[in-house]
Amino acid sequence: MSIKTSFTKWIHEAQDRICKALEEADGKARFREDRWDRDGGGGGRSRVIENGGLFEKGGVNVSTVHGELPDVIRKRFGVAQGWFYACGISLVLHPESPMIPTVHANYRFFELYENEGGDPVDAWFGGGADLTPYYLFDEDARHFHQIYKTTCDRFHPELYARFKKACDSYFHNGHRGEARGVGGIFFDYLRSDEQQNLEFWHEMTTGCGDAFLSSYLPIVERRKTEPWGEAERYFQELRRGRYVEFNLIHDRGTLFGLKTGGRTESILMSLPPRVRWDYDTLPAPGTREAELQEVLRSPRDWV
Numbered sequence: 001m002s003i004k005t006s007f008t009k010w011i012h013e014a015q016d017r018i019c020k021a022l023e024e025a026d027g028k029a030r031f032r033e034d035r036w037d038r039d040g041g042g043g044g045r046s047r048v049i050e051n052g053g054l055f056e057k058g059g060v061n062v063s064t065v066h067g068e069l070p071d072v073i074r075k076r077f078g079v080a081q082g083w084f085y086a087c088g089i090s091l092v093l094h095p096e097s098p099m100i101p102t103v104h105a106n107y108r109f110f111e112l113y114e115n116e117g118g119d120p121v122d123a124w125f126g127g128g129a130d131l132t133p134y135y136l137f138d139e140d141a142r143h144f145h146q147i148y149k150t151t152c153d154r155f156h157p158e159l160y161a162r163f164k165k166a167c168d169s170y171f172h173n174g175h176r177g178e179a180r181g182v183g184g185i186f187f188d189y190l191r192s193d194e195q196q197n198l199e200f201w202h203e204m205t206t207g208c209g210d211a212f213l214s215s216y217l218p219i220v221e222r223r224k225t226e227p228w229g230e231a232e233r234y235f236q237e238l239r240r241g242r243y244v245e246f247n248l249i250h251d252r253g254t255l256f257g258l259k260t261g262g263r264t265e266s267i268l269m270s271l272p273p274r275v276r277w278d279y280d281t282l283p284a285p286g287t288r289e290a291e292l293q294e295v296l297r298s299p300r301d302w303v
Contacts, residue, residue, distance in 0.1 A: 003123070003202050004085060007109045010206050011062045011089040012045070014107075018091065019047055019060050021213050025220055028053035031060070036263045040067035042085075046266040050273070054100065054224060058093035059269035065260060068116070072259050083113040086260075088127070089209065090253065092270040093216075098236035099226035101133035101140065101181070102243065103216050104270070106253060107209045109202075125201045126188035128163065129212060130171050131219075132181030132243060134236040136292045138302075140219045141182045145302035147215040148185045148208065155204045160303075163187050168299040173246050178296040180246045184215075235289050240275040247271065 001009075019031050029052030037043040044063030049055050064087040074082060088108030095102070107127035111120045131144045145164070152160035167186035172179050185208065190201040247254055247270055257267040283289035 003198050004087070004109065004111060007125075007202060007206070008064055008087045010209070011087060011107070014089055014206075014209055015045065015047065015060050015062045018213060021217065022049065022055070022058070022060070022093070025217055026052040026054045029055065034266070036266065038063075038065050038067075038263070039261055040065075042066045044263060044266060046263065046269065048269055052096075054095050054097070054220065056094050056096040057269075057273045058091070059266070060089070060091040061266050061269065062089045063087065063262065063266070065262065067260075069112075070259050070261075073256065077112070079112070081114070083116050083118070084260075085111045085113075086256075090270075091212075094240070094272045095220070097224065097226065098134040098228050098232040099223040100220055101131050101223075102240075102272070103129070103131055105129035105209070105212050107205050108253075109205075123191065123198060124188070125190040125198075125205045127205055127208065128167055128184060128186035129208065129215065130167055130181055130184035130186070131216075132239075133292065134239050135232065135288055136182070136295060137223070140222065141300075141302045143218060144182070144184060144215050147211050149303050151207050151211045152185065152204070154207065155200070159204070160185065164301075171246065173242055173250070175249070176242060176245070178242070178293065179299055180243060180296075182295065182302065183299060234276075235283070237274055237276040238278065238281060239292075240272040241277045244271055244275055 023030055029049050031047040031049045034046045042065035044061060046059060046061045048059045050057050066085040067083065069082045069084050086108065088106060090106040092104045093102065109125055110123065112122040114121050129148065149160040152163060163185035164183060167183045168179060170186045171183065192198045254267060283293055
Protein backbone atom coordinates (compact mmCIF):
# COMPACT_ATOMS: atom_id res chain seq x y z
CA MET A 1 0.00 0.00 0.00
CA SER A 2 1.39 3.42 -0.95
CA ILE A 3 1.90 6.11 1.67
CA LYS A 4 -0.79 8.20 -0.01
CA THR A 5 -3.30 5.36 0.17
CA SER A 6 -2.35 4.42 3.72
CA PHE A 7 -2.61 7.96 5.05
CA THR A 8 -5.89 8.58 3.25
CA LYS A 9 -7.28 5.45 4.91
CA TRP A 10 -5.99 6.59 8.30
CA ILE A 11 -7.65 10.03 8.21
CA HIS A 12 -11.07 8.50 7.57
CA GLU A 13 -10.64 5.96 10.36
CA ALA A 14 -9.36 8.66 12.72
CA GLN A 15 -12.38 10.83 11.95
CA ASP A 16 -14.72 7.98 12.89
CA ARG A 17 -12.89 7.25 16.16
CA ILE A 18 -12.65 10.88 17.23
CA CYS A 19 -16.27 11.74 16.43
CA LYS A 20 -17.54 8.72 18.35
CA ALA A 21 -15.49 9.61 21.43
CA LEU A 22 -16.52 13.28 21.30
CA GLU A 23 -20.20 12.40 21.04
CA GLU A 24 -19.87 10.15 24.08
CA ALA A 25 -18.12 12.92 26.02
CA ASP A 26 -20.70 15.54 25.01
CA GLY A 27 -23.65 13.36 25.96
CA LYS A 28 -26.23 15.36 24.00
CA ALA A 29 -25.37 16.43 20.47
CA ARG A 30 -24.42 14.34 17.45
CA PHE A 31 -22.27 15.23 14.47
CA ARG A 32 -23.99 16.29 11.28
CA GLU A 33 -22.20 14.95 8.19
CA ASP A 34 -21.87 16.69 4.84
CA ARG A 35 -20.12 15.10 1.89
CA TRP A 36 -18.89 17.49 -0.77
CA ASP A 37 -17.13 17.44 -4.12
CA ARG A 38 -14.50 19.90 -5.25
CA ASP A 39 -14.56 21.42 -8.71
CA GLY A 40 -11.28 20.27 -10.22
CA GLY A 41 -10.96 17.01 -8.31
CA GLY A 42 -11.61 15.36 -4.99
CA GLY A 43 -13.83 16.26 -2.09
CA GLY A 44 -14.37 15.65 1.56
CA ARG A 45 -16.48 14.58 4.50
CA SER A 46 -17.29 17.34 6.99
CA ARG A 47 -18.77 16.61 10.39
CA VAL A 48 -20.03 19.42 12.61
CA ILE A 49 -21.40 19.35 16.16
CA GLU A 50 -23.37 22.28 17.62
CA ASN A 51 -25.29 23.25 20.76
CA GLY A 52 -24.25 20.16 22.67
CA GLY A 53 -23.98 19.40 26.33
CA LEU A 54 -20.31 20.48 26.26
CA PHE A 55 -19.44 21.61 22.76
CA GLU A 56 -21.02 24.82 21.54
CA LYS A 57 -19.53 24.27 18.10
CA GLY A 58 -16.94 22.00 16.60
CA GLY A 59 -15.94 20.15 13.49
CA VAL A 60 -13.91 17.13 12.48
CA ASN A 61 -13.28 17.26 8.74
CA VAL A 62 -11.41 15.11 6.24
CA SER A 63 -10.60 16.03 2.67
CA THR A 64 -8.83 14.47 -0.29
CA VAL A 65 -8.35 17.01 -3.06
CA HIS A 66 -6.28 16.97 -6.24
CA GLY A 67 -5.79 18.85 -9.48
CA GLU A 68 -3.74 21.62 -11.03
CA LEU A 69 -2.07 24.04 -8.64
CA PRO A 70 -3.58 27.54 -8.66
CA ASP A 71 -1.19 30.38 -9.53
CA VAL A 72 -1.00 31.72 -5.97
CA ILE A 73 0.03 28.31 -4.63
CA ARG A 74 2.56 27.78 -7.45
CA LYS A 75 4.23 31.03 -6.48
CA ARG A 76 4.33 29.98 -2.85
CA PHE A 77 5.93 26.63 -3.72
CA GLY A 78 8.25 28.24 -6.26
CA VAL A 79 7.20 26.07 -9.21
CA ALA A 80 6.27 27.11 -12.75
CA GLN A 81 3.60 24.45 -13.11
CA GLY A 82 2.35 21.48 -11.21
CA TRP A 83 -0.39 19.17 -10.06
CA PHE A 84 -1.11 18.13 -6.51
CA TYR A 85 -2.81 15.66 -4.21
CA ALA A 86 -3.56 16.75 -0.64
CA CYS A 87 -5.37 14.86 2.09
CA GLY A 88 -5.83 15.56 5.74
CA ILE A 89 -7.92 15.63 8.87
CA SER A 90 -8.62 18.91 10.65
CA LEU A 91 -10.58 19.51 13.83
CA VAL A 92 -11.53 22.43 16.06
CA LEU A 93 -13.68 22.26 19.19
CA HIS A 94 -15.19 25.29 20.93
CA PRO A 95 -16.72 24.26 24.28
CA GLU A 96 -19.43 26.42 25.79
CA SER A 97 -17.73 26.58 29.18
CA PRO A 98 -14.93 29.17 29.40
CA MET A 99 -13.19 26.74 31.76
CA ILE A 100 -12.69 24.15 29.00
CA PRO A 101 -10.12 25.19 26.40
CA THR A 102 -10.61 25.31 22.68
CA VAL A 103 -8.50 22.75 20.86
CA HIS A 104 -7.26 22.43 17.30
CA ALA A 105 -5.48 19.60 15.50
CA ASN A 106 -4.59 18.99 11.88
CA TYR A 107 -2.61 16.25 10.11
CA ARG A 108 -2.01 16.26 6.36
CA PHE A 109 -0.06 14.78 3.45
CA PHE A 110 0.83 16.48 0.17
CA GLU A 111 2.20 15.16 -3.13
CA LEU A 112 3.34 17.31 -6.03
CA TYR A 113 3.59 16.22 -9.69
CA GLU A 114 5.01 17.91 -12.77
CA ASN A 115 2.24 16.56 -14.97
CA GLU A 116 -1.24 15.21 -14.45
CA GLY A 117 -1.01 11.48 -13.75
CA GLY A 118 2.77 11.59 -13.39
CA ASP A 119 4.99 10.25 -10.66
CA PRO A 120 5.46 12.34 -7.50
CA VAL A 121 8.34 14.80 -7.63
CA ASP A 122 7.89 15.94 -4.03
CA ALA A 123 5.91 14.84 -0.96
CA TRP A 124 5.69 15.86 2.68
CA PHE A 125 3.73 15.63 5.91
CA GLY A 126 2.51 18.43 8.14
CA GLY A 127 0.35 18.91 11.17
CA GLY A 128 0.15 19.42 14.89
CA ALA A 129 -2.15 20.17 17.80
CA ASP A 130 -2.52 23.20 20.04
CA LEU A 131 -4.55 24.25 23.07
CA THR A 132 -6.28 27.60 23.61
CA PRO A 133 -7.50 28.09 27.18
CA TYR A 134 -9.53 31.06 28.38
CA TYR A 135 -8.73 30.42 32.03
CA LEU A 136 -5.36 28.88 32.63
CA PHE A 137 -4.94 25.69 34.63
CA ASP A 138 -1.27 24.77 34.64
CA GLU A 139 -1.93 21.05 35.04
CA ASP A 140 -4.00 21.06 31.85
CA ALA A 141 -1.25 22.69 29.81
CA ARG A 142 1.30 20.29 31.28
CA HIS A 143 -0.90 17.29 30.49
CA PHE A 144 -1.45 18.38 26.88
CA HIS A 145 2.24 18.95 26.26
CA GLN A 146 3.32 15.79 28.07
CA ILE A 147 1.13 13.61 25.87
CA TYR A 148 2.76 14.98 22.73
CA LYS A 149 6.26 14.90 24.18
CA THR A 150 5.79 11.24 25.09
CA THR A 151 4.49 10.52 21.59
CA CYS A 152 7.28 12.40 19.83
CA ASP A 153 9.92 10.80 22.05
CA ARG A 154 8.93 7.37 20.71
CA PHE A 155 10.33 8.48 17.36
CA HIS A 156 13.22 10.78 18.29
CA PRO A 157 14.16 12.59 21.53
CA GLU A 158 14.67 15.94 19.77
CA LEU A 159 11.35 16.14 17.93
CA TYR A 160 9.14 17.52 20.71
CA ALA A 161 11.38 20.51 21.45
CA ARG A 162 11.64 21.26 17.74
CA PHE A 163 7.88 20.99 17.15
CA LYS A 164 7.00 22.90 20.33
CA LYS A 165 9.20 25.82 19.28
CA ALA A 166 7.64 25.80 15.80
CA CYS A 167 4.16 25.81 17.35
CA ASP A 168 4.94 28.82 19.55
CA SER A 169 6.29 30.63 16.50
CA TYR A 170 3.45 29.73 14.11
CA PHE A 171 0.36 30.18 16.30
CA HIS A 172 1.28 33.75 17.13
CA ASN A 173 -0.71 36.88 16.49
CA GLY A 174 2.20 39.15 15.64
CA HIS A 175 -0.09 42.15 15.32
CA ARG A 176 -1.11 41.58 18.97
CA GLY A 177 2.26 40.45 20.29
CA GLU A 178 0.81 37.33 21.83
CA ALA A 179 0.34 33.62 21.20
CA ARG A 180 -3.04 32.19 20.24
CA GLY A 181 -2.88 29.79 23.17
CA VAL A 182 -0.45 27.69 25.20
CA GLY A 183 0.81 25.86 22.14
CA GLY A 184 1.50 22.21 21.56
CA ILE A 185 3.31 20.88 18.50
CA PHE A 186 3.51 22.02 14.89
CA PHE A 187 5.46 20.68 11.92
CA ASP A 188 5.42 21.07 8.17
CA TYR A 189 7.36 20.02 5.06
CA LEU A 190 8.61 16.77 6.62
CA ARG A 191 10.22 15.10 3.60
CA SER A 192 12.46 12.14 2.95
CA ASP A 193 16.08 13.09 3.51
CA GLU A 194 19.36 11.50 4.49
CA GLN A 195 18.13 11.06 8.08
CA GLN A 196 14.47 10.01 7.80
CA ASN A 197 12.21 8.71 5.05
CA LEU A 198 8.54 9.31 4.34
CA GLU A 199 7.57 6.04 6.05
CA PHE A 200 9.09 7.38 9.28
CA TRP A 201 7.17 10.64 9.03
CA HIS A 202 3.99 8.74 8.19
CA GLU A 203 4.29 6.74 11.42
CA MET A 204 5.17 9.81 13.46
CA THR A 205 2.30 11.88 12.04
CA THR A 206 -0.33 9.20 12.58
CA GLY A 207 1.07 8.55 16.05
CA CYS A 208 0.53 12.18 16.98
CA GLY A 209 -2.95 12.07 15.49
CA ASP A 210 -3.81 8.97 17.50
CA ALA A 211 -2.74 10.81 20.67
CA PHE A 212 -5.40 13.50 20.30
CA LEU A 213 -8.15 11.96 22.42
CA SER A 214 -5.81 11.23 25.33
CA SER A 215 -4.40 14.77 25.13
CA TYR A 216 -7.77 16.52 25.32
CA LEU A 217 -10.59 14.46 26.81
CA PRO A 218 -9.03 14.23 30.32
CA ILE A 219 -8.94 18.04 30.37
CA VAL A 220 -12.61 18.18 29.37
CA GLU A 221 -13.50 15.76 32.17
CA ARG A 222 -11.58 17.80 34.76
CA ARG A 223 -13.11 21.15 33.81
CA LYS A 224 -16.69 20.42 32.76
CA THR A 225 -18.06 21.01 36.27
CA GLU A 226 -16.04 24.18 37.00
CA PRO A 227 -18.42 27.08 37.78
CA TRP A 228 -18.56 30.09 35.50
CA GLY A 229 -20.80 33.09 34.84
CA GLU A 230 -21.34 36.04 32.55
CA ALA A 231 -18.00 37.66 33.40
CA GLU A 232 -16.11 34.53 32.35
CA ARG A 233 -18.27 34.17 29.24
CA TYR A 234 -17.52 37.78 28.30
CA PHE A 235 -13.76 37.21 28.55
CA GLN A 236 -14.06 33.98 26.56
CA GLU A 237 -15.75 35.86 23.72
CA LEU A 238 -13.02 38.50 23.72
CA ARG A 239 -10.34 35.82 23.50
CA ARG A 240 -12.27 34.05 20.77
CA GLY A 241 -11.86 37.25 18.79
CA ARG A 242 -8.11 36.70 18.85
CA TYR A 243 -8.70 33.15 17.60
CA VAL A 244 -10.66 34.47 14.64
CA GLU A 245 -7.97 37.03 13.88
CA PHE A 246 -5.31 34.35 13.63
CA ASN A 247 -7.38 32.05 11.43
CA LEU A 248 -8.32 34.78 8.97
CA ILE A 249 -5.06 36.72 8.90
CA HIS A 250 -2.24 34.24 9.43
CA ASP A 251 -3.33 30.63 8.99
CA ARG A 252 -1.79 29.00 5.90
CA GLY A 253 -4.32 26.16 5.88
CA THR A 254 -7.22 28.60 5.56
CA LEU A 255 -5.49 30.30 2.64
CA PHE A 256 -4.67 27.02 0.91
CA GLY A 257 -8.23 25.74 1.25
CA LEU A 258 -9.83 28.89 -0.09
CA LYS A 259 -7.33 29.34 -2.92
CA THR A 260 -7.64 25.72 -4.12
CA GLY A 261 -11.43 25.72 -4.29
CA GLY A 262 -12.13 23.95 -1.03
CA ARG A 263 -15.56 24.02 0.56
CA THR A 264 -15.90 27.38 2.30
CA GLU A 265 -18.31 26.15 4.98
CA SER A 266 -15.90 23.38 5.95
CA ILE A 267 -12.86 25.66 5.98
CA LEU A 268 -14.55 28.30 8.14
CA MET A 269 -16.15 25.83 10.55
CA SER A 270 -13.12 26.58 12.77
CA LEU A 271 -14.62 29.96 13.71
CA PRO A 272 -16.46 30.16 17.05
CA PRO A 273 -20.21 30.90 17.15
CA ARG A 274 -20.10 33.74 19.71
CA VAL A 275 -17.30 36.26 19.63
CA ARG A 276 -16.69 39.95 20.32
CA TRP A 277 -14.26 42.78 19.65
CA ASP A 278 -14.87 45.44 22.27
CA TYR A 279 -12.59 48.43 21.84
CA ASP A 280 -9.31 48.54 23.78
CA THR A 281 -10.23 46.11 26.55
CA LEU A 282 -7.52 45.10 29.01
CA PRO A 283 -7.87 42.78 32.01
CA ALA A 284 -7.42 44.24 35.47
CA PRO A 285 -3.98 43.61 37.00
CA GLY A 286 -3.78 40.62 39.31
CA THR A 287 -6.76 38.80 37.79
CA ARG A 288 -6.83 35.36 36.19
CA GLU A 289 -7.54 37.09 32.90
CA ALA A 290 -4.37 39.16 33.24
CA GLU A 291 -2.42 36.02 34.19
CA LEU A 292 -3.47 34.33 30.95
CA GLN A 293 -2.54 37.32 28.85
CA GLU A 294 0.91 37.45 30.43
CA VAL A 295 1.53 33.79 29.62
CA LEU A 296 0.44 34.37 26.02
CA ARG A 297 3.02 37.14 25.72
CA SER A 298 5.83 34.92 27.08
CA PRO A 299 5.44 31.25 26.11
CA ARG A 300 6.42 28.74 28.79
CA ASP A 301 8.11 25.37 28.70
CA TRP A 302 5.35 23.17 30.10
CA VAL A 303 7.28 19.91 30.42
